[in-house]
Amino acid sequence: MDSGEGTPADQTRHAPLPLVAAAQARCSTRCVPGLPAPETPRLDDASEPRHRPWADLPADILGVVVGRLALVEDRARLRSVCHAWRAAARLHRRLPPPLPLLVLSDFSFSSFRAEGTVTGARLRVPLPGSETAGAGSVVRCVGSFEGWLVGVEADQSRDIGDHRCFLMNAFSQDVVRLPAPSAATDSVDTQSKSLSLPIANSSGVMNCVTNTAHRAMSFRKVALSSSPESGTGCVVAAISMAKDTTELALWRPGMESWCVCYGSCVGKFIDVIFCRGKLYMFSSSELTEDLFSFELSEGDNGGLMVSRVERRHMEMPGVTEGYYQNWSIVEWRGKLLVVATYTGGAEVWQRIVEVRVFEASLSTEPVRFTEIKSLDGDCIFISPCSCKSFRSCQYDGVGGDLIYFIDGYLSADKNARPFDKLVYNVKDGTMAPFAADIPEDKLQAPDGMLMHPTWLFLPE
Template sequence: MDSGKRSPADQTTRHAPLPLVASAQARCSTRCVPGLPVPETPSLDDDAPEPPRHRPWGDLPADILGVVVGRLALVEDRARLRSACRAWRAAARLHRRPPPPLPLLVLSDFSFSSFRAEGTLTGALRRVPLPEREAAGAGSVRCVGSFEGWLVGVEGDESRSAGDLRCFLMNAFSQDVVRLPAPSAATNPVDTQSRSLSLPIANSSGVMMNCAINTAQRGAMSFRKVALSSSPESGTGCVVAAISMAKDATELALWRPGMKSWCVCYGSCVGKFIDVIFCQGKLYMFSSSELAEDLFSFELSDGDDNGGLMVSRVERRDMEMPKVTEGYYQNWSIVEWRGKLLIVATYTSDTDDEVWQRIVEVRVFEASLSTDPVRFTEIKSLDGDCIFISPCSCKSFRPCQYGVGGDLIYFIDGYLSPDRNARPFDKLVYNVKDGTMAPFAADIPEDKLQAPDGILMHPTWLFPPE
C-alpha cells in the first residue's frame, strides 16, 4: 500500500469499545470466575487421602471454550463469556471462528431485542449505546438500516419539515463511526465538481432519471431505508443507497467514502419505490404502480477524480409477473438468498376493513436475472434457511446450528410511508413448505413501533458477524 494513501480504517472515527449489552465490567484473575460458587474444603483427619485438587476455571482448555462459544446462539452471551476473565477472552479469540450468532431486532430508537432459538424475541428491551456526539442533537436520532454489525443512524428535525440533519454509520460492537454528508445540507451550485444530468432509462419509452451531485439540492431529504453494498471497512468498495421520502417527494441518494455530498437521483421511476437492494454486484430498485411492477438495475461509475460516483446507466427490466387474484393488494420485499434474488410477496384483501389489517397469503418467487424478460418461479423450500423481513432490512440466514426450525419467514413489516394513518405492522412467521402462519413478536410494545405523532417507526434486523 502506498504510504501516502489513507487506509479505510483511517477514515473511521474510533471510540473506546463499549459492550453492546450490559455485562460484568470486573475482570477476574485466571483463578476464578465471578458468580461461580467456590467449593468448600472438607475437614480431613491425618489418615485421610489427599483430596483431589480443583483446577481454576481460568485454566479451562481453549478447545473446550471454543466448543462452548460455538454453541452460544446469542451475541450477548458471547460477550458475557469474553468478559469473565482474560484467559477466557483470549481463548475465545484464538479458537476457530464460530457460526454467526442469531440476529437482533433493532428498533428505531436503537433499543433491541434478541431472536432466540425458540423462534421468539426477548421481551426485555435494551439499548445500543451511542457515542456522545451521535447521541447529542436537537432532533431525534433513529436507526434506518444495517449491514452485518453496522447500523445506519440519522438525526431528523423534530418538526419533520427540514429533513434529516445528520447521517452516520456505527459499528454496534466496536463503536466505530463513519460520518456521512448531511442529507439536507445546502451545497454550492457553482462547485467546480458539480454535475447534473438526465439519463434515459434503457428499455423504456422515453422515461428519464435525473442525477445530481455537488449541486444545490432540490429540497430536504428524510431517509426511510438505507442499504449498503459491503462493510464500511472495505473503504471505497462500500456504496450507500438511501431512499428519501419527504414532502411527497421520493429520491434515491448514493454515497461512498470520499464524497462530500450525495448523488441524488429522482424521477417518475423512483417515485413509485418499493424496495432497493445490492445483489451480484449491482444495485436493484423495485417499484410498483396500479398498472405495473418495475425492476430497475443501476450501473455506477466514478463521478470525479476524488472518489465520487455517478449513475452511468439505468435499465428497466421487463418482467413476467405471476398472476394475482383480483381483489387482493400485494406488497413486495426483495431478499438476496445464496446469490439469488427472491421476491417475497404478501397479499391483503381490500374488501374488508378487518382483513386489511392482516396478511392473508404469502408467496416466494425466485427471479431469474439472466433471462429477458425476468422470469419468476415460485419456490416452496429455502433449503433449511430462514428469511427475516422488516421495512429497513431483509436477509436470509441459516439458523439450524442452533436448533431453530428452517424454511420460515419472520415478518415484522409495514410500509415505508410518512403517512400517520398507515396500517399497523404485520408481525407473523410464515412456513414456506406448508403455507401456515402464526403470530410473531407479540412481546414488542406497540409504542416502540410508533412515534408520538403517529408515524410508524421502522425496525431493522441486525446480523452480528460473530
C-alpha cells in the first residue's frame, strides 16, 4: 500500500507500534544471512548485561503479541520486522480476522478500531498501472469480498456506461479482468442468445441474453458468491442502472460476456445478495416491493444461465407518513436481515431519523418480516456497495449489537444528499455520529459527484 495523506494527528497516532519499531532497529543485522551472530553474553561478564536480540523472542510470546493486533496493518508491520517474526506469526493461524477497512473514493482507506471509531484517510490501495483511469475517466469501487475489490471505469465525457470492470486483491495486487460492461459498437452480435423465462408466482417475463454487443451498462453494486480464488465457483452478480433501466448482469470465470437479465417486471433496484447458496434481488415499483430469487445453471461452453426466476411478494411494515424508507440487505448467521432506514425532517437534506431491523422468513409466502431488537452481540457494517455482519465478541473493546452506517443513495446526481455517518444501537434505539475524521472530499469524485465508500473484510 502507498503512503497517503493524513493529518499530523493521524500520522502520530498510527506510527508503527513502539515494540515493532524497536525490534526493526535491533533485528536489522540479526536477520541478515551471512552476518556473524552477536556474541552471547556470559553470566560472569562484569560489563553491563546485554539484551537478547529481538529475533530470539520465544514464539509463544510473539503469539500473545499477534493475538492482540486487531488491525491488518499492525499485523503486517509485525511480520515485516524480520524473518524470525514472520515465521513465528505464521504459527498462530487461529486468529480472528482483522477488523474491517473502509475504502474511500481515491482508494485510500480508514481502519475500524476496537473503540468503535475509524481513523482518518491514511494509506492508499494502489491500482495496478493497467487499471488506472485515463484522461476524462474515473475508477470507482462498486463492491468487495474477502480482500477483493470490484472496480469499474466509466468515461465521464460520454454517456455509454462503464467500459471496464475488474476484480483486484487489495494486498496481493492480483487482478481478474471481467468483460466490458458496455460494448463499443451498436452492432448486433450474430452469436448472441436470448431466453425469455416466465417468472414463477407472477405474470411477468424475465429476458436473459448472452454474447450481446449492443448493451450499455453502468454498475452500481456488485456482489460475489465466493472468492475469485475459488475459480468457477465464484459467481459475480452486478446491478446496472443506466438510462433509467435496471438490469442484472451475471458472470463467472470462463465466460467471455455477461449474461444480462432485464424486464418490465424489474422496477427500481434496491439490493442484491447471495444467501444460503441462492441469489436474491430486491426491487420496488410504484406500488410494491418485491423479492426475486434466481436459480442458476450451466450454460453453453461452461457459461452461466438463469434457469428459474421466482417473484416473492412481501409483507413489509408500514412507513410513517412523511418518511422515506431505504433498505440494506445483509446475511446474518444464515438468516436474511433487512435494515430499514427512515429519512425525514424539515432540513434541506433529510437525514436518517429512525432505524429498524427485520428478519425475513423466506419459508413463507408472502415473505414475512419480524422486527428484532438484538444481534446476539454481533455488529453490522453498512455502505452502499457492501453490507456484512461481524462477530464482535472475538475482539476486546468492540461493542456489540451495533450497526455502523456510511450510507447514501446509489445516485449519479451531483446534488444528491451527503452520506449518513452514524452508529445505531439495536437494543436501545439510540444513534450517535460516526467517522467524523473522514474528510468529505474523500467521499467525492474529482467532479464533485458522490462516490461510494466500501467496507472491506479480510479473511486473514
